[in-house]
Amino acid sequence: MHSWIHHARRKMGFYVQALILMLLAAKILLSFVGSVPQVPCFFIFGDSLMDNGNNNNLVTEAKANYPPYGIDLLDGPTGRFSNGRNIADVVAQLLGFENSIPPFATVKREEIVRGVNYASGAAGILDKTAEHLGGRISMNRQLTNHATTILRLVDLIGNGSLAQVRQYLNKCIYVVSMGNNDYINNYFYPQYYQTSSLYTPKQFAKILIKRYSKQLSKLYKYGARKFGISGVGYIGCTPAMMARFKTNTCVDAVNAAVIQFNTKLAYSLGDLESNLSGAKFIFINQPLGYSSGFNVTDIPCCNVLTTISEGQCVPNQIPCSVREDYFFWDGFHPTESISLVDGERTYEALSPFYSSEAKGSFPVSDADFISIF
Incomplete structure (x- = not known):
């Protein structure tokens, strides 16, 4: 009797989840069919959660331009670390852009106006x-690439005037998602890095926030005013991180370090908004590792490597068939189903930037921030 009830509840949960995903997909399609984008341009900085092809031509182990990545995309493997669209794609479509924002590595001259x-x-x-x-x-090199884009915009739309381009950039949305790798591929990887023996988690978070604040301030100097900043996800709950620590449960030490970083980040964004005239910062909480409605949340959909490219899909192997039922696509990255949900959350969080009724004040109070953890 109890097993029948459990089966029925699980089946009902699957149908509810499927309905939610269909509604989200429909909203995404309706958002840009025959519409004008809600903002003139959209710029994206970040790591593999946002990458859509910038690593393809690099000499690196961190690339995803091979099967089974992109199995659910019409274009196949594009460099996205997913079976399909990532968060940046979803947000761009919800904002009304007809196509995804192109990667810097291959962007055409006329495309940079949109981001x-x-x-x-x-x-x-x-x-x-x-x-x-x-x-x-790295984030610093991404800033250098953005400076290159600005110089191109001066010729393209600024009539030689940098001031005119900066006024244009004031109206654009900037989403930045950084910090995950500073823990995954630095602090919690003592085989390659000494940071965990040199600094406590609190000290390391302070170092990161100090550097990050300078980087965001540089974006402000370039002309950015509307910032959506993603917190680091609960990476201690990713399959690859659990495998690294040889456990089948979330790694509490990793998540505790992430919470310290996110807490300091939220306060630093408030300080930046107070000190940078006209700037608006929105903290976007993405607690990767905790989500309801997905039956498989502790193992990846594809078979993963255990070499230096730990957590990435084994090339050319067949992944799971019911991908919409999985939280993780590979050892670190979410499936397209999760990106649809997180992209919707990010889009809604950014609403002060595209809603004419919004006041645009910093949306996270001390009490609100504490409650989300």
Whole structure:
């Protein structure tokens, strides 16, 4: 009797989950069919959660331009660390852009007016993060690439005026998702890095936030005013991190370090907003590892490597068939189903930037921030 009830509840949960995903997909389609984007441009900085092809031509272990990645995309493997769309794709479509924001590596001259995706798999706030994997585009290098884009915009739309371009950029949305690799491929990887023996989690978080604040301030100087900043996910609950620590449950030490980082990040964003005239910062909480409605939350959909490219899909092997039932696509990255949900959350969080009724104040109070953890 109890097993029948459990089966019925699980089946009902699957139908509810499927309905939610269909409604989200329909909303995404309706958002850009025959519409004008809600903002003039959208710029993306980040790591593999946002990367859509910037690592393809790098000499690196951190790339995803081979099967089974992209199995649910019409274009196949594009460099996205997913079976399909990632969060950046979903947000772009919900904002009304007809196509995904192109990667810096292949963006065409006329496309940069609508935005550029600079994200790079394995990228970190610190330049040395993930250096054992080979090539990757750190946050500092992504800022350099954005400076290149701005110079191109001066010729393209600014009539030679940098001030005119900055006024244009003031109206754009900037989403930044950094910090995951500074823990995955630095602090909690003592085989390659000494940071965990040199600094406590509190000290390391302070170092990261100090560097990150300078980087965001540089974006402000370039013309950015509307910032959506993603917190680090609960990476202690990823299959690859649990395998690294030889446990089948979430790694509490990792998640505790992440919470320290996110807490400091939220306060630093408030300080930046107070000190940078006209800037608005929104903290986007993405607690990767905790979500209801997905039956398989502790193992990846594809078979994963255990070499230096730990957690990435084994090339050319067949993944799970019911991908919409899985939380994780590989050892670290979510399936497209999760990206649909997180992309919707991110889009809603960014609403002060595209809603004419919004006041645009910093949305996370001390009490609210404590409650989300």
